[in-house]
Amino acid sequence: MENSTAVTFSSGRIWLDDANGIVRVEFAPGTHQTLQIAREVIAGINSITSGARRPALVDLTRVKAADRDARSYYGSPEATASWSAAALLVDSPLSTTIANIWMAVFSTIHGKRANPSKIFSDEAAALEWLKGFRS
Numbered sequence: 001m002e003n004s005t006a007v008t009f010s011s012g013r014i015w016l017d018d019a020n021g022i023v024r025v026e027f028a029p030g031t032h033q034t035l036q037i038a039r040e041v042i043a044g045i046n047s048i049t050s051g052a053r054r055p056a057l058v059d060l061t062r063v064k065a066a067d068r069d070a071r072s073y074y075g076s077p078e079a080t081a082s083w084s085a086a087a088l089l090v091d092s093p094l095s096t097t098i099a100n101i102w103m104a105v106f107s108t109i110h111g112k113r114a115n116p117s118k119i120f121s122d123e124a125a126a127l128e129w130l131k132g133f134r135s
Contacts, residue, residue: 005048009040012062016048020127021134023049023056023083033066038073045082053084055133057126060099061091071102085116085133087126096121 006015012027023045031037045056073079088099099119116133120126 007044007047009037009044011037011040014041014044014048016054017057020130021054022127022130023054025056025058027059027062029062030064031062032064033070035067035069035073038070038079042073042079042082049082051082053082053135055085055087055130056083057087057089057123057130059089060095061089063095063098066098066102074102080115083115084135085130086118087130088117088119089123089126090119090121 006013008014011031011033012025014023014025016022017024025041025045027033045054088102090096090099096119103117103119118126118129120129
């Protein structure tokens with residue numbers, strides 16, 4: 001998978017997947033997402049996209065936990081301005097739980113105004129879904 005632009009942050013990396021026209025977010029094994037990490041992720045997305053909104057594939061398969069403040073920040077206007085849609089990739093009951101909590105917090109904050117987001121256990125299906133949100 002070719003990537004022309006990548007940014008590392010304290011717990012992973014973010015890159016522009018030119019072939020699919022999306023942003024990818026990957027966390028280091030055992031990551032416990034804090035507000036600081038969430039801010040790093042959004043800053044990284046903004047850095048590689050120069051502020052243009054793109055769909056994002058967020059790989060949660062290595063995430064151990066996510067603080068409430070981190071989940072709330074991802075749903076904030078500042079963070080949601082960075083992405084047009086998010087596919088959350090999971091592979092275990094733990095990552096599914098983290099994704100479901102994020103989705104619940106996000107839809108509580110934004111309701112019908114929410115950016116589209118969906119949980120996937122299959123990367124190919126996630127990429128196919130995200131194609132509908134490329135500009």
